[in-house]
Amino acid sequence: MADALLFNPHTYDPAHFDPETRRLLRATVDWFESRGKRRLIEDYRSRAWLADFLAFSAKEGLFATFLTPATEAGEGESDKRWDTARIAALNEIFGFYGLDYWYAWQVTILGLGPVWQSDNADARARAAQLLAEGEVFAFGLSEKTHGADIYSTDMLLRPYVDEAGADGFRASGSKYYIGNGNAAGLVSVFGRRTDIEGPEGYVFFAADSRHPAYHLVKNVVDSSKYVSEFRLDDYPVRAEDVLHTGKAAFDAALNTVNVGKFNLCTASIGICEHAMYEAVTHAHNRVLYGRPVTAFPHVRRELADAYVRLVGMKLFSDRAVDYFRTAGPDDRRYLLFNPMTKMKVTTEGEKVIDLMWDVIAAKGFEKDNYFAQAAIEIRGLPKLEGTVHVNLALILKFMRNHLLNPAEYPAVPTRLDAADDAFLFRQGPARGLGSVQFHDWRTAYDAYADVPNVARFREQADALCAFVATVAPDEEQSRDLDFLLSVGQLFALVVYGQLILEQARLTDLDGSVLDELFSVLVRDFSGHAVELYGKDSATAAQQEWALGAVRRPVVDEERAARVWARVEALSGTYEMAP
Numbered sequence: 001m002a003d004a005l006l007f008n009p010h011t012y013d014p015a016h017f018d019p020e021t022r023r024l025l026r027a028t029v030d031w032f033e034s035r036g037k038r039r040l041i042e043d044y045r046s047r048a049w050l051a052d053f054l055a056f057s058a059k060e061g062l063f064a065t066f067l068t069p070a071t072e073a074g075e076g077e078s079d080k081r082w083d084t085a086r087i088a089a090l091n092e093i094f095g096f097y098g099l100d101y102w103y104a105w106q107v108t109i110l111g112l113g114p115v116w117q118s119d120n121a122d123a124r125a126r127a128a129q130l131l132a133e134g135e136v137f138a139f140g141l142s143e144k145t146h147g148a149d150i151y152s153t154d155m156l157l158r159p160y161v162d163e164a165g166a167d168g169f170r171a172s173g174s175k176y177y178i179g180n181g182n183a184a185g186l187v188s189v190f191g192r193r194t195d196i197e198g199p200e201g202y203v204f205f206a207a208d209s210r211h212p213a214y215h216l217v218k219n220v221v222d223s224s225k226y227v228s229e230f231r232l233d234d235y236p237v238r239a240e241d242v243l244h245t246g247k248a249a250f251d252a253a254l255n256t257v258n259v260g261k262f263n264l265c266t267a268s269i270g271i272c273e274h275a276m277y278e279a280v281t282h283a284h285n286r287v288l289y290g291r292p293v294t295a296f297p298h299v300r301r302e303l304a305d306a307y308v309r310l311v312g313m314k315l316f317s318d319r320a321v322d323y324f325r326t327a328g329p330d331d332r333r334y335l336l337f338n339p340m341t342k343m344k345v346t347t348e349g350e351k352v353i354d355l356m357w358d359v360i361a362a363k364g365f366e367k368d369n370y371f372a373q374a375a376i377e378i379r380g381l382p383k384l385e386g387t388v389h390v391n392l393a394l395i396l397k398f399m400r401n402h403l404l405n406p407a408e409y410p411a412v413p414t415r416l417d418a419a420d421d422a423f424l425f426r427q428g429p430a431r432g433l434g435s436v437q438f439h440d441w442r443t444a445y446d447a448y449a450d451v452p453n454v455a456r457f458r459e460q461a462d463a464l465c466a467f468v469a470t471v472a473p474d475e476e477q478s479r480d481l482d483f484l485l486s487v488g489q490l491f492a493l494v495v496y497g498q499l500i501l502e503q504a505r506l507t508d509l510d511g512s513v514l515d516e517l518f519s520v521l522v523r524d525f526s527g528h529a530v531e532l533y534g535k536d537s538a539t540a541a542q543q544e545w546a547l548g549a550v551r552r553p554v555v556d557e558e559r560a561a562r563v564w565a566r567v568e569a570l571s572g573t574y575e576m577a578p
Contacts, residue, residue, distance in 0.1 A: 003566060005311050005513075007092055007273050008574050009033055014089060018418045020079040021086045024062055025093065031056050032097040037370070037576040040098060044373050047224050049182075050104050058134020063108060066090060069116055070420035072128040081420040082116070084324050088266045088317065095270025099377040100224040102267045104136055107179030109263065111137025113256025114188040114204045116425040118243040123206055127186055135185030139260075140207070141253055144176035144229065148386075150202075150253050155191030157203050157237060169193070169237040171205065174217070174229065181228025182216055184209045188243065189232070190253055202249035206241045207232065247429070254430035258338055261385035262324060265317040265341035268349035268381045272310050275374040277574040279303070279356035282363050284571035294571075299359050300564050306355040307567045308517040311509075312500050313345045313352070319503035325415040328423050332436045333409075336398040336495065343391035344492050346381040353378045370576070392488035393481065397433040399491045403465050407437035414506055441494065444501040451511060452554035453518035454501065460525045461494045463549040471541045486532040493525050512562040519553035526550040 009029045014022050032040065042048075057063050065080050066087055073080035087109075094102035115127045115137075127137070146152040155173035162168060171191055181187065186206050193201040207214060213236065217229040244252045280303060283293040293299055320337040327334040353375055357364045364371045382388050445461065448454040467487075477483055497518065504514050526549070532538060533546035 064131040091266035095267035110139035138184035140189035204244040261342040265345035315503040339391040406440035
């Protein structure tokens, strides 16, 4: 019997969505399954461009249906909306079959961000039409020298008056790490004017990769993912191509990344799910010294840890969707949960793959398995849309208010309704993060006070509150990012556990799985506390606190056996057709 907690293409039925969403999600799964494993892997190995996949998407209207806000839908197109819940579901499917497919979709989302935030109605209509025609999009922000440092862009726009007397610009400069730059019908490009200094000179504009002044230099990676370098030489930017100017262009860049980074968590989940089916099936059917590999205690621990970590990834991400969809000007809690999905969930994905790889060993290198590409691609997600360190630093801005200064909010329900998440494209200025407040994190933990390892982890969470209140980093330590990142890891675990518990309550999660998951989180917190203890700048009081926060998980052999039975049952449950 399939594990209801994991995605399985053989049993997948997204009945919680509306009929057209169900049809498209199921059609996508069926398209991949009909291609088969051999073709999937061969296309990955040969770095084939995704033309057939994009043709499928265009035929079904997949990208157009999922990525066109309701405000831009035409008459009779009631299924078009920007719905984070179904976008997350599609992320998971793409990750399950290959990150190259997800990447073409992801950078299309990023390319659309500045357009859907723009007041330029003509540009929005053009983007909607291009989507309907099956085109992909690109996000021209990063540069070879500066990365995504938008303060230092070298894409220069020179004011220009054309022969008809119309004002515009001529854009010159290059961009680097730009996905879909080889095929995008519209590229959202960030630059600055040559005649205005400072933030008021920023411009976001729409370019066409097929224009003669757009020069594709190369694919900077050896992959089906076309991560381009391109150059504009005197590219004509008309008034109707301008998406944002001044500070609004800066905010559009950050808010687009806010929308896009959320997709990394569910892609990571999909990768881990496919790899887990392969790993458990292989280990359970391989005999060493006359015993199945899964009879060895260390193997059981590693696979069980991988399983509960993957369940935690799914629980957190599913609950974060609800906050993303409920966000508004007076509820910006998503600004914490969003970098958490990007940083914490994706690094958990790396741990899941590593645990399974330790078990299957050389099998993980074989060219005929999905696992070989999973082991490579899982590394990329923590490094996209800002590094782990950048997102940890961002998370720290919310720590004091989240832990010590809760506010009252209405309860947030599960958000699977067929609604348009319009606020994501009117987030407003990207500032004031330190003033964002949250509901009381303790409520989620109190609801599971009878679960041994939740209670044990709650002791550690309370200890972190004491740390912030009594021995928080001083002014000098606040400039020591190495020290602060250790604190950030501890805080991230408290937030992670909170949303896991909220989702566990909403889904009536099996108590043994939850307890086993929190035994892992207790160990993780202890590990980060010991790391903080060893930091060069840790004070004597902080060192004492760190050792005092170390806890041993509550051990229960019967609970562990029940969780292992769930893992063992995955053997042979799913195998992609040849």
